[in-house]
Amino acid sequence: MTLLIAHLxxxxxxxxxxxxxxxxxxxxxxxxxxxxxxxPTIAKTLQAVAQGQVQRAVVPVENSIEGNVPMTLxxxxxxxxxxxxxxxVLPISHALLSTAEKLEEIQKVYSHPQALAxxxxxxxxxxxxxxxxxxxxxxxxxxxxxxxxxxxxxxSQRAAQLYQxxxxxxxxxxxxHNYTRFWVLSLDASPGGTHTSLGFSVPANVPGAxxxxxxxxxxxxxxxxxxxxxxTKRSLGEYLxxxxxxxxxxxxxxxxxxxxxxxxxxxxxxxxxxxVLTAPLDFTNQ
Amino acid sequence: MTLLIAHLxxxxxxxxxxxxxxxxxxxxxxxxxxxxxxxPTIAKTLQAVAQGQVQRAVVPVENSIEGNVPMTLxxxxxxxxxxxxxxxVLPISHALLSTAEKLEEIQKVYSHPQALAxxxxxxxxxxxxxxxxxxxxxxxxxxxxxxxxxxxxxxSQRAAQLYQxxxxxxxxxxxxHNYTRFWVLSLDASPGGTHTSLGFSVPANVPGAxxxxxxxxxxxxxxxxxxxxxxTKRSLGEYLxxxxxxxxxxxxxxxxxxxxxxxxxxxxxxxxxxxVLTAPLDFTNQ
Numbered sequence: 001m002t003l004l005i006a007h008l009x010x011x012x013x014x015x016x017x018x019x020x021x022x023x024x025x026x027x028x029x030x031x032x033x034x035x036x037x038x039x040p041t042i043a044k045t046l047q048a049v050a051q052g053q054v055q056r057a058v059v060p061v062e063n064s065i066e067g068n069v070p071m072t073l074x075x076x077x078x079x080x081x082x083x084x085x086x087x088x089v090l091p092i093s094h095a096l097l098s099t100a101e102k103l104e105e106i107q108k109v110y111s112h113p114q115a116l117a118x119x120x121x122x123x124x125x126x127x128x129x130x131x132x133x134x135x136x137x138x139x140x141x142x143x144x145x146x147x148x149x150x151x152x153x154x155x156s157q158r159a160a161q162l163y164q165x166x167x168x169x170x171x172x173x174x175x176x177h178n179y180t181r182f183w184v185l186s187l188d189a190s191p192g193g194t195h196t197s198l199g200f201s202v203p204a205n206v207p208g209a210x211x212x213x214x215x216x217x218x219x220x221x222x223x224x225x226x227x228x229x230x231x232t233k234r235s236l237g238e239y240l241x242x243x244x245x246x247x248x249x250x251x252x253x254x255x256x257x258x259x260x261x262x263x264x265x266x267x268x269x270x271x272x273x274x275x276v277l278t279a280p281l282d283f284t285n286q
Numbered sequence: 287m288t289l290l291i292a293h294l295x296x297x298x299x300x301x302x303x304x305x306x307x308x309x310x311x312x313x314x315x316x317x318x319x320x321x322x323x324x325x326p327t328i329a330k331t332l333q334a335v336a337q338g339q340v341q342r343a344v345v346p347v348e349n350s351i352e353g354n355v356p357m358t359l360x361x362x363x364x365x366x367x368x369x370x371x372x373x374x375v376l377p378i379s380h381a382l383l384s385t386a387e388k389l390e391e392i393q394k395v396y397s398h399p400q401a402l403a404x405x406x407x408x409x410x411x412x413x414x415x416x417x418x419x420x421x422x423x424x425x426x427x428x429x430x431x432x433x434x435x436x437x438x439x440x441x442s443q444r445a446a447q448l449y450q451x452x453x454x455x456x457x458x459x460x461x462x463h464n465y466t467r468f469w470v471l472s473l474d475a476s477p478g479g480t481h482t483s484l485g486f487s488v489p490a491n492v493p494g495a496x497x498x499x500x501x502x503x504x505x506x507x508x509x510x511x512x513x514x515x516x517x518t519k520r521s522l523g524e525y526l527x528x529x530x531x532x533x534x535x536x537x538x539x540x541x542x543x544x545x546x547x548x549x550x551x552x553x554x555x556x557x558x559x560x561x562v563l564t565a566p567l568d569f570t571n572q
Contacts, residue, residue: 064522067356067515070403089522113399116420117356134402134418179522210513211504218497218504225523227496229353229513236350236375236465237511 002033004054006045009038012139012159015045018088018182019058021279025086041136042071049185050079057082057185063092064179066117068228073242076185076271077199077230083190083272084183084197090279092178094119095170097145097160098152103168106130110141111154119154121174127152139163183274190272192250195225197272198258199242200265201232210241212264216257222247249273288319290340292331295324298425298445301331304374304468305344307565311372327422328357335471336365343368343471349378350465352403354514359528362471362557363485363516369476369558370469370483376565378464380405381456383431383446384438389454392416396427397440405440407460413438425449467562476558478536481511483558484544485528486551487518496527498550502543508533535559 005023008015019036026032034056039045042059049057062068076082094115100106108131109116109123115138116123123132130152135141138155142163145153152168160167183197202209217224226244247254250273262268291309294301305322312318320342325331328345335343348354362368380401386392394417395402395409401424402409409418416438421427424441428449431439438454446453469483488495503510512530533540536559548554 062517062522064517065519067517070353113420132420134399134420175519177519177521181522210510211500211507214497214500215504218501221497224496226525227513227515227527231348231350231353233351233461233463235463236348236467239512241513 002035003056004037005034006037006039006048006054006057008042008045008059008137009040010137010139010143011038012142012155012162013137014090014092014156014180015058015060015182017156017158018090018279021088021090021277022056022058022086022184025277040140042069043075046072046075046079046082046185049187050082052187055186056085058088058182059185060114061181061183063114063118064177065173065175066114069114070230073228073230077240077269080269081187082185083188084274085186085188085190085272086184086274087195087276088182088184088279089179089276090182092118092173092180093156093171094154094173095157095160095167096152096172097142097155097163097165098168099146099149099166100152100168103127105150106152108133108148108151109154110135110151112136112138115154118178119172119174122172126169190274192248192273193275194246194248195274195276196245196247196249196254196270197242198245198268198270199240200261200268201240202264203266204235204238213241213261216260216264217245220253220257222254222257288321289342290323291320292323292325292334292340292343294328294331294345294423295326296423296425296429297324298428298441298448299423300376300378300442300466301344301346301468303442303444304376304565307374307376307563308342308344308372308470311563326426328355329361332358332361332365332368332471335473336368338473341472342371344374344468345471346400347467347469349400349404350463351459351461352400355400356516359514359516363526363555366555367473368471369474370560371472371474371476372470372560373481373562374468374470374565375465375562376468378404378459378466379442379457380440380459381443381446381453382438382458383428383441383449383451384454385432385435385452386438386454389413391436392438394419394434394437395440396421396437398422398424401440404464405458405460408458412455476560478534478559479561480532480534481560481562482531482533482535482540482556483528484531484554484556485526486547486554487526488550489552490521490524499527499547502546502550503531506539506543508540508543
């Protein structure tokens with residue numbers, strides 16, 4: 001049976017490139033056929049797999065320059081039962097796509113807020129007067145970009161080829177070492193691996209509420225490779241915590257830590273244990 | 287001597303409202319005269335006080351719905367020596383300002399990315415086809431908004447009065463309990479108080495690198511009221527951590543914890559100890 005894979009679209013996004021890396025891995029290792037299915041927003045991509053319309057969803061989680069992707073963490077917390085199958089790390093190299101002949105003609109720049117932020121110094125230097133327009137993805141406007149001669153879009157070289165749009169400037173990201181981590185999510189149980197991700201809330205207004213959950217891991221010498229907080233959206237100073245452990249939840253001592261964690265948290269969600277695949281440097285530019 | 291206070295401008299921003307709450311407190315408690323000085327970006331607001339052009343800077347730190355303000359944390363980490371004098375918490379209630387007669391006429395909505403994100407559900411429901419244009423502040427475009435009959439801006443009721451612009455919809459934030467926390471920063475030593483903020487990086491690729499710093503506080507039952515991570519921008523998976531303690535660094539046992547913390551961190555920056563002032567609910571709407 002063909003595996004349906006939802007990703008943030010339309011075609012040409014970095015998330016699609018991550019989904020293609022996953023498809024390649026699946027074909028190589030299991031001979032599994034896959035079919036990509038683009039969705040207009042991160043929230044809709046995740047809802048598609050939660051509602052069983054597709055079997056997998058690929059979404060961006062965090063970028064090495066701009067940090068976490070709030071919509072992914074907030075939606076994942078709301079949707080129950082999604083489990084991480086794999087983490088994918090992709091190099092990100094942004095181009096300015098436009099049919100304008102010179103930079104000076106550009107009055108508007110479209111892109112996803114993460115891409116706009118990753119190029120903020122370049123934009124301030126070369127296009128200080130351009131309007132920066134937030135879009136749902138780096139490719140949302142590309143099919144209509146040709147009609148706007150004074151507009152540009154921040155997207156990939158791969159997207160430029162796909163939509164046959166000229167590249168006016170490249171690379172334009174402020175930091176050369178720009179990577180994004182993606183997760184492949186599914187209703188299936190996670191496979192186990194080097195990393196475990198979880199989210200939890202703690203009882204409000206209890207002193208030491210965050211100390212106890214962290215001590216559960218400290219006591220067992222389990223390293224946290226990442227900790228993010230997101231507002232609960234109930235009251236300022238109340239957070240959800242998203243933690244990545246360098247540990248496999250299928251191991252008994254990690255399982256014991258997670259059992260103990262339940263006592264010290266209000267709501268605890270385990271997003272699964274998985275391995276990390278780093279795609280080669282030229283993957284997104286192929 | 288008049289105290290010069292930098293804030294994110296132009297006039298009418300929520301940050302200016304926070305600065306006014308600080309001015310009122312200073313006048314009441316010490317009779318100090320203050321003069322507000324708007325700057326076009328958060329980074330320039332912080333640089334103004336670091337370079338001694340002004341004596342105080344007021345910047346947003348985090349919002350109860352959308353979370354941290356990356357530019358504040360990233361700039362504060364880069365600039366040395368700024369110390370927190372006070373935290374201010376303000377209720378946030380967004381309005382859509384426009385000279386259009388009906389919502390249906392609106393084709394563009396301008397605002398700061400945080401304000402656009404705080405109204406994302408409302409925008410998706412009532413203005414699904416409008417372009418969302420990111421600006422440096424919620425008031426940046428207001429003086430020219432009248433010229434664009436099909437544009438709106440997300441800003442406060444107070445800004446609508448100041449720029450004499452009609453309010454087309456209010457309130458438009460997705461969550462009613464929307465608060466932003468601001469910091470007042472200075473080159474002066476911090477006054478001490480209920481909270482202490484600090485930032486640190488940990489040695490790269492050392493297992494347990496994050497466990498040890500957190501254990502320093504856990505061992506002493508010092509509660510962390512907040513932990514944020516930001517990318518170091520060097521490599522994916524390397525973070526700076528921003529922590530708020532419910533403790534006063536002028537107390538000896540907290541000082542001892544901070545001394546011990548130096549051993550377990552690569553770079554440690556203490557942003558000071560301070561108290562928190564919550565402005566009344568109608569403050570930003572006066």
